[in-house]
Amino acid sequence: MRTLSLRSRFHRGVIASAVVASLAAGLAACGGDSDAATKTDSAPAGTVTVGALSNGAAKETQLKVTEVKSISAELPKAVAESGKLVIGVGALPAGFPPLAYVGDDQKTLTGAEPDLGRLVAAVLGLKPEVKNSTWDNLFVGIDSGKVDVAFSNVTDTEERKKKYEFASYRQDNLAFEVLNKSTWNFDGNYENLAGQTVSVGAGTNQEKILLEWKGKLEKEGKKLTVKYFQDNNSLYLALSSGKIDAYFGPNPGIAYHVTQVAKTPNPTRNAGKFSGAGATLQGLIAATAKKDSGLAKPVADAINQLIKDGQYAKWLAAWNLSNEAVTTSQVNPPGLPLDNS
Incomplete structure (x- = not known):
């Protein structure tokens, strides 16, 4: 990390x-x-x-x-x-x-x-x-x-x-943020990311982890799509419009954003966490x-x-x-x- x-x-x-x-x-x-x-x-x-x-x-x-x-x-x-x-x-x-x-x-x-x-x-x-x-x-x-x-x-x-x-x-911790209406949750196993489109910040620890999972899935013949955005407005517009399924970022920041959008037309939730120090x-x-x-x-x-x-x-x-x-x-x-x- x-x-x-x-x-x-x-x-x-x-x-x-x-x-x-x-x-x-x-x-x-x-x-x-x-x-x-x-x-x-x-x-x-x-x-x-x-x-x-x-x-x-x-x-x-x-x-x-x-x-x-x-x-x-x-x-x-x-x-x-x-x-x-x-x-x-x-x-x-x-x-x-x-x-x-x-x-x-x-x-x-x-x-x-x-x-x-x-x-x-x-x-x-x-x-x-x-x-x-x-x-x-x-x-x-x-x-x-x-x-x-x-x-x-x-x-x-x-x-x-x-x-x-x-x-x-x-x-x-790191965490995944999804729309409230999403039924997807991260269960701690990278394999349940198969078929998902996830945004992450470039040059971060979470990007390193996510790309490692992407590589593992590719070896298994499965696909994880990773997308990047230059600012939070673009990121959350993509999430609310369904262009991405989840955002992978620091847990406290996600907790904060969840409170800020709780009463908006597109509320979000935490869909699961992962240690910032990795799996071990x-x-x-x-x-x-x-x-x-x-x-x-x-x-x-x-x-x-x-x-x-x-x-x-x-x-x-x-x-x-x-x-x-x-x-x-x-x-x-x-x-x-x-x-x-």
């Missing part, structure tokens, strides 16, 4: 709304980093509001979260004494809904990623301070100590473990901290507390990402191999 190419396509593919792009432009003007997105909601003490200001991408949900002393006691001394958790998100310049983007107040960073960061901070008894930056500056922030931990759709890879430590919290390894998205910082363990324990108490499932459901749930947060789980990072 070429993680960066997948991420690049993810950023391009999910920004389907010109409104979101125009809102994000205000943050981009601030430069490489922005503190403009640190505003929190006015929920009662002991609650965290997820899905706030989401421009219709999420169901706003208030979750009760309190500090767990046994977990906050694990924090590195410097972080505990600061009283805050500095959360890094690499969403400049345009954001990537539904994971991280400018909310409908035109200044607050919303999305599933900063929401989880705020939930984790609550379990740790810390005040969340969200810093938005470019993708490259996100890692500069971690390296320099300006950011404690990133919640920014970072894939756990063996290459990145050389510099960072991880606490997993979501599956890293479930890819994982993970909170990312500097190696040997001592943060991965308390962050993982905080996430597991959220899983145990049910807030984790409600967080995912609010953002239509329940199909990326993990049963437990792991510290430095097996990641993308070095030869595929």
